[in-house]
Amino acid sequence: EAGVAQSPRYKIIEKRQSVAFWCNPISGHATLYWYQQILGQGPKLLIQFQNNGVVDDSQLPKDRFSAERLKGVDSTLKIQPAKLEDSAVYLCASSLGTNSAAEAFFGQGTRLTVV
Amino acid sequence: GDSVTQMEGPVTLSEEAFLTINCTYTATGYPSLFWYVQYPGEGLQLLLKATKADDKGSNKGFEATYRKETTSFHLEKGSVQVSDSAVYFCASYTGGFKTIFGAGTRLFVKA
Numbered sequence: 001e002a003g004v005a006q007s008p009r010y011k012i013i014e015k016r017q018s019v020a021f022w023c024n025p026i027s028g029h030a031t032l033y034w035y036q037q038i039l040g041q042g043p044k045l046l047i048q049f050q051n052n053g054v055v056d057d058s059q060l061p062k063d064r065f066s067a068e069r070l071k072g073v074d075s076t077l078k079i080q081p082a083k084l085e086d087s088a089v090y091l092c093a094s095s096l097g098t099n100s101a102a103e104a105f106f107g108q109g110t111r112l113t114v115v
Numbered sequence: 116g117d118s119v120t121q122m123e124g125p126v127t128l129s130e131e132a133f134l135t136i137n138c139t140y141t142a143t144g145y146p147s148l149f150w151y152v153q154y155p156g157e158g159l160q161l162l163l164k165a166t167k168a169d170d171k172g173s174n175k176g177f178e179a180t181y182r183k184e185t186t187s188f189h190l191e192k193g194s195v196q197v198s199d200s201a202v203y204f205c206a207s208y209t210g211g212f213k214t215i216f217g218a219g220t221r222l223f224v225k226a
Contacts, residue, residue, distance in 0.1 A: 043159070
């Protein structure tokens with residue numbers, strides 16, 4: 001079974017630039033999550049989709065972050081404009097349903113460095 | 116609000132030593148508790164879980180018991196191997212569609 005695919009693996013941008021990350025979840029998984037993992041900290045949920053609808057985006061900085069999941073399959077997370085404090089690993093995860101939210105399968109992540 | 120606190124790392128052990136990584140939680144309800152492991156360069160993987168008090172989760176020689184009286188879910192392994200070197204995350208899920216992760220504990224195992 002193919003796992004959660006993310007791209008790119010690494011990205012370096014200057015502050016005020018924009019960047020986009022892509023995630024393809026495991027086939028059949030209705031729930032998709034984006035987490036931000038700052039160095040030395042645990043993952044923090046940014047946004048959660050159930051199919052193509054948003055379930056929770058309470059911790060998403062909506063003035064600069066946006067995410068979409070068209071057709072309920074793959075998803076993109078965008079940052080515009082980026083700040084230095086956005087440097088982190090962005091993890092995508094998917095699960096069969098919200099009742100098993102922690103039984104999620106994670107991608108390898110995208111490491112973003114903002115300079 | 117709900118939170119998860121883990122012992123700070125890094126933890127450095129020799130091969131075959133006994134491992135304990137402490138984890139405590141605060142929650143308004145009755146959470147399910149989890150341990151995830153992150154090997155170098157990889158994503159997080161679910162290691163074990165327990166969904167109610169006194170449950171014991173186990174996998175790959177690791178164990179953790181859900182202790183409601185001490186609000187703890189400590190991770191243990193009787194004999195660690197070099198291949199166990201990774202970052203370990205404790206997490207809780209109390210519904211509301213949100214999993215809360217601890218800060219992670221890095222484990223180094225020396226041959």
